[in-house]
Structures are given as structure tokens and as C-alpha cells.
Amino acid sequence: MRKAGAMTVQRQTIYDLLAAADDHPTASDIIERLKAGGHHFAYATVYNTLKYLTEEGLIHELKLEGDACRYDARTEEHQHIICTSCGKVDEVFAATPPEWLESIAAQTGYDIMDMQHVFRGVCRTCRNANSSAH
Numbered sequence: 165m166r167k168a169g170a171m172t173v174q175r176q177t178i179y180d181l182l183a184a185a186d187d188h189p190t191a192s193d194i195i196e197r198l199k200a201g202g203h204h205f206a207y208a209t210v211y212n213t214l215k216y217l218t219e220e221g222l223i224h225e226l227k228l229e230g231d232a233c234r235y236d237a238r239t240e241e242h243q244h245i246i247c248t249s250c251g252k253v254d255e256v257f258a259a260t261p262p263e264w265l266e267s268i269a270a271q272t273g274y275d276i277m278d279m280q281h282v283f284r285g286v287c288r289t290c291r292n293a294n295s296s297a298h
Contacts, residue, residue: 174205174209174213175213175216175217177198177203177205178194178198178205178210178213178214178217179217179222179223179237181194181197181198181201182194182217182223182235182236182237183237185197185237187252187253188226188228188234188235188236188244188253189234189235190232190233190234190235191210191211191214191232191233191235192232194210194214194235195207195210198210214235217235218235221239222237222239223235223236223237223239224236224238224239226244226253226280228244228246228253228282234253236255238255242255242256242257243255243256243258243260243280243281243282243283244256244280244281244282244283245282245283245284245285246282246283246284246285247285247286247287247290248284248285248286249286249287249290249294250287250289250290252287252289254287256281256283260279260281265279
């Protein structure tokens with residue numbers, strides 16, 4: 165982890181929780197996990213910490229489905245795929261074709277600095293459950 169300016173105990177605890185998570189938790193999920201781990205941080209502390217960690221580039225804030233943002237401690241370039249049946253979020257590490265980005269830049273006149281693709285489909289578990297239910 166990159167060391168940020170003021171990594172308080174609360175910030176480190178929340179960062180460590182996110183780094184260990186593989187399910188892109190929401191702020192509510194994080195609060196529940198902190199409580200389960202014996203930590204009782206104020207809601208404002210959790211939200212302010214998530215904002216700080218995002219601004220420092222230590223985590224990514226994901227606006228995927230609905231109103232609740234999800235958080236991801238994996239900061240290397242990757243995309244996400246959401247199961248439309250169960251809502252599970254997985255990571256996708258397939259590279260975006262450079263000619264696609266060049267085409268978008270040429271069409272729009274933008275210098276593309278960041279991108280976030282969200283794919284949707286039905287995960288293997290849900291697909292298998294649906295096929296065995298018939």
C-alpha cells in the first residue's frame with residue numbers, strides 16, 4: 165500500500181478491510197463488518213475515510229447499480245461485471261482494445277484519462293441454478 169499523509173488507525177482499519185474484501189462492499193457493508201470486528205466508528209468517520217482514501221487514489225469508488233457506491237481496493241486498471249440475477253460484482257482484467265479508445269477520442273475530441281466499463285450478465289452460479297430448476 166502507498167503511504168498517504170495521515171493514515172490514522174481508522175483509515176488504516178477501513179483500508180485493510182477493503183483490501184481483504186473480494187465483493188466490492190458498500191459503505192453500509194463496511195460499517196457492518198467493522199461492527200462485527202469489534203470496531204465502532206461513527207458513520208461520518210467511515211464516509212469521510214472512504215472519501216479520503218478515494219481522493220488519495222488508495223481505493224476506487226464504483227458507481228455500478230442503484231444508489232449505493234461500492235468500494236474497491238484494487239487500483240490497477242480493470243473493469244467490472246454485474247450478475248443481473250444475484251447482483252454479484254466480479255472484476256474483469258481483459259484489456260480494452262487501444263483502437264477502440266483511439267476511435268472514441270477521435271470522435272469526441274477528448275483526451276481520455278480514465279474509463280470505467282460495467283458489463284452485465286448472468287453469473288455461472290445463477291445460470292446453473294436456473295438450468296437445473298427446469
